[in-house]
Amino acid sequence: MSERYEVIIIGGGPAGLTAAIYASRANRKTLLLDKEIPGGQLNDTTDVENYPGFDEPITGPELMERTKRQAERFGTHIVLEEAVDVEWGGQGEDHRVITAENRYEAPVVILATGAGPVELPAQGADRLKGRGLSYCAVCDGYFFRGKKLLEVGAGDSGFTEALFLAKFADEVRIVVRHPEDDPQRFKAKDKTLIDRVLHHPKIRFLWNTEVVALKGEEKVEGVVLRRRDTGELLEMDDIAGVFVNIGHKPATEFLQGKLEMDEHGYLLTDRRMRTRVPGVYGVGDVRTFSGEYAQAVVAASDGCIAALEAEKYLRDRTWPLEEETYS
Ligand SMILES: Cc1cc2nc3c(=O)[nH]c(=O)nc-3n(C[C@H](O)[C@H](O)[C@H](O)COP(=O)(O)OP(=O)(O)OC[C@H]3O[C@@H](n4cnc5c(N)ncnc54)[C@H](O)[C@@H]3O)c2cc1C
CATH class of the missing domain: 3.50.50.60 (FAD/NAD(P)-binding domain)
Structure with a gap:
C-alpha cells in the first residue's frame, strides 16, 4: 500500500x-x-x-x-x-x-x-578527495594560498577555475590532454578567457599529458603524470592541490x-x-x-x-x- x-x-x-x-x-x-x-x-x-x-x-x-x-x-x-x-x-x-x-x-x-x-580517473583519487583533491575551486581555493596547484580540465569552467586559483596560489599548471599545436587543443571556447589564461604570469600548461596518480596518504603531496605521446611518466612533488573540472x-x-x-x-x-x-x-x-x-x-x-x-x-x-x- x-x-x-x-x-x-x-x-x-x-x-x-x-x-x-x-x-x-x-x-x-x-x-x-x-x-x-x-x-x-x-x-x-x-x-x-x-x-x-x-x-x-x-x-x-x-x-x-x-x-x-x-x-x-x-x-x-x-x-x-x-x-x-x-x-x-x-x-x-x-x-x-x-x-x-x-x-x-x-x-x-x-x-x-x-x-x-565527473571524478578524476587516477590512482589515489578516492582516498584524497577533500584532502587536496577538490572539485570546487570557489569552495576550496582559498585554503591553498602560496601553493603550487594543478588544474585538470581545459574547458571554460576549468579556465575560469584556474584564473580564480591564481589569485591565491603561487602557480597553477593546467593539464591538457592534447599537444600544443593541435587546433582543437582546448575545449574552452571563450576567447577573452583563453587570452587571459594564456597570458597569466602564474598559469602554465602541461601539454599532451594526463594525471595517472595522486601521491600522499593523508593529503596530496604530489602527482604522477603521463605524456600521451611517449608514455613517459613524470613525477611532480611540489603540487599541494589538484582541482578537477572534467564535467x-x-x-x-x-x-x-x-x-x-x-x-x-x-x-x-x-x-x-x-x-x-x-x-x-x-x-x-x-x-x-x-x-x-x-x-x-x-x-x-x-x-x-x-x-x-x-x-x-x-x-x-x-x-x-x-x-x-x-x-
Ligand atoms: C567538495 C565540494 C565542496 C563544496 N563546497 C561548497 C562551499 O564551500 N560553498 C558552497 O556554496 N557550495 C559548495 N559546494 C557546492 C554545493 O555543495 C552544491 O552546489 C550543493 O550541494 C547543491 O545542492 P543540491 O541540494 O542541489 O544537491 P546535492 O547537494 O547534490 O544533494 C542531492 C542529494 O540528493 C540525493 N539523491 C540523489 N539521487 C537520489 C535518488 N534517486 N533518491 C534519493 N536521493 C537521491 C543525494 O544522495 C544527495 O544527498 C561544494 C561542492 C563540493 C562537491
Missing part, C-alpha cells in the same frame, strides 16, 4: 532540505527521501566559509546536520531510501514515487537530486523519459522551478540554470521558491507555466 503525503522531496542536499523546512513549516505533511545520509555534496567537504549566517567557518556535514534538524523540527519525515521510479498523475492528482522498499504518493514532488562532478553529471537517470531535460540531463524548469508536469518542481544543482551557479546558497534559494510555489499549487491546483522563462 502507498503512503500518502502532501509534499515529497527527493534529495536531502541544501535544495531539498530548504524546501522541506518551508513545506513542513507551512504545515504540509512532508516526506524527504535521500539514498544516503542527508547533506548532499556538502557532506564531502570540510570548511564552508561562504554560506551566509556563519561568521566562523562551519564544516559541510555540520551545516547540513543542523539544516536537517531544522526541517525535522517542523515535522519533515526523513526516510533513507533511493527513488528509483516515478509515475505522474494529472493536474491536481497524486504522483507516485517508487523506491526499492516502498511507494509514496503526493500531489507535489520536488526533485532535488543534485549533480556530481558534471546530474542525478536524473531515473527520470529519463519522464521530464524534459537539456542535452546533458539537467532538468528544465521555469523561473518558479516548475517542470511541465503539474505539481512537479526541479531545484538546485539538478536544474540546468542553477547548476551554472553550483553553490549551496543558490540551491537553498531554489528550494525555498519551489516550496512557496507548491503552497500556491496545493491551494488552487493551477499550473500556468511561464514559457518565456522555461529553460
Whole structure:
C-alpha cells in the first residue's frame, strides 16, 4: 500500500532540505527521501566559509546536520531510501514515487537530486578527495594560498577555475590532454578567457599529458603524470592541490523519459522551478540554470521558491507555466 503525503522531496542536499523546512513549516505533511545520509555534496567537504549566517567557518556535514534538524523540527519525515521510479498523475492528482522498499504518493514532488562532478580517473583519487583533491575551486581555493596547484580540465569552467586559483596560489599548471599545436587543443571556447589564461604570469600548461596518480596518504603531496605521446611518466612533488573540472553529471537517470531535460540531463524548469508536469518542481544543482551557479546558497534559494510555489499549487491546483522563462 502507498503512503500518502502532501509534499515529497527527493534529495536531502541544501535544495531539498530548504524546501522541506518551508513545506513542513507551512504545515504540509512532508516526506524527504535521500539514498544516503542527508547533506548532499556538502557532506564531502570540510570548511564552508561562504554560506551566509556563519561568521566562523562551519564544516559541510555540520551545516547540513543542523539544516536537517531544522526541517525535522517542523515535522519533515526523513526516510533513507533511493527513488528509483516515478509515475505522474494529472493536474491536481497524486504522483507516485517508487523506491526499492516502498511507494509514496503526493500531489507535489520536488526533485532535488543534485549533480556530481565527473571524478578524476587516477590512482589515489578516492582516498584524497577533500584532502587536496577538490572539485570546487570557489569552495576550496582559498585554503591553498602560496601553493603550487594543478588544474585538470581545459574547458571554460576549468579556465575560469584556474584564473580564480591564481589569485591565491603561487602557480597553477593546467593539464591538457592534447599537444600544443593541435587546433582543437582546448575545449574552452571563450576567447577573452583563453587570452587571459594564456597570458597569466602564474598559469602554465602541461601539454599532451594526463594525471595517472595522486601521491600522499593523508593529503596530496604530489602527482604522477603521463605524456600521451611517449608514455613517459613524470613525477611532480611540489603540487599541494589538484582541482578537477572534467564535467558534471546530474542525478536524473531515473527520470529519463519522464521530464524534459537539456542535452546533458539537467532538468528544465521555469523561473518558479516548475517542470511541465503539474505539481512537479526541479531545484538546485539538478536544474540546468542553477547548476551554472553550483553553490549551496543558490540551491537553498531554489528550494525555498519551489516550496512557496507548491503552497500556491496545493491551494488552487493551477499550473500556468511561464514559457518565456522555461529553460
Ligand atoms: C567538495 C565540494 C565542496 C563544496 N563546497 C561548497 C562551499 O564551500 N560553498 C558552497 O556554496 N557550495 C559548495 N559546494 C557546492 C554545493 O555543495 C552544491 O552546489 C550543493 O550541494 C547543491 O545542492 P543540491 O541540494 O542541489 O544537491 P546535492 O547537494 O547534490 O544533494 C542531492 C542529494 O540528493 C540525493 N539523491 C540523489 N539521487 C537520489 C535518488 N534517486 N533518491 C534519493 N536521493 C537521491 C543525494 O544522495 C544527495 O544527498 C561544494 C561542492 C563540493 C562537491
